[in-house]
Amino acid sequence: MTLISTVTTFRRPDGHVFLTAERNRTEGWIHARWSGVQTLDTVRQGGLAYVQMLREEPCSKLLNDHSELVGRFTDANDWIAQVWTPQILQAGLRYFAQVLSPGIFGQMSIQDLHQRIEGVFELKMFSDVEEAKAWLRSVD
Numbered sequence: 001m002t003l004i005s006t007v008t009t010f011r012r013p014d015g016h017v018f019l020t021a022e023r024n025r026t027e028g029w030i031h032a033r034w035s036g037v038q039t040l041d042t043v044r045q046g047g048l049a050y051v052q053m054l055r056e057e058p059c060s061k062l063l064n065d066h067s068e069l070v071g072r073f074t075d076a077n078d079w080i081a082q083v084w085t086p087q088i089l090q091a092g093l094r095y096f097a098q099v100l101s102p103g104i105f106g107q108m109s110i111q112d113l114h115q116r117i118e119g120v121f122e123l124k125m126f127s128d129v130e131e132a133k134a135w136l137r138s139v140d
Helices: 038-058 072-091 104-117 131-140
Strands: 005-012 017-024 029-037 061-070 093-101 122-126
Touching: 005 038, 017 038, 029 038, 029 072, 038 072, 061 104, 061 131, 093 131, 104 122, 122 131
Parallel strands: 029 061, 061 093, 093 122
Antiparallel strands: 005 017, 017 029
8 A cells, every 4th residue: 555645854963853855645746844944964965865755756746845944055055956956857856846935045045046957947936835736736
């Protein structure tokens, strides 16, 4: 029997959950919920987990939710653009729904990243999770 949904939780050494990644088989996407302050290490750990999830079970859609993210993550953007993006494309990602963080620094970080990876896959930004879900349902 295949599970409808599987959830993986990632914690920093202090125990704080920085990422919850849910494979939603009913909707056909991975829903990543980032929480708190992110570092290059947490972004790498979470990003490589996405790649592994797609390699194990292909999925073309990612709902990347920054609604609980705090601060900026521009230090990780080079790694995301140069290392993660080619790997995630090879693993089959085609649609990337980005829910923006409420803070300006998180928004600036994702704008910087968008400029680096624009046109690589379909990337749309949203202020609301439900709008992002609706868009993902409309593609593919």
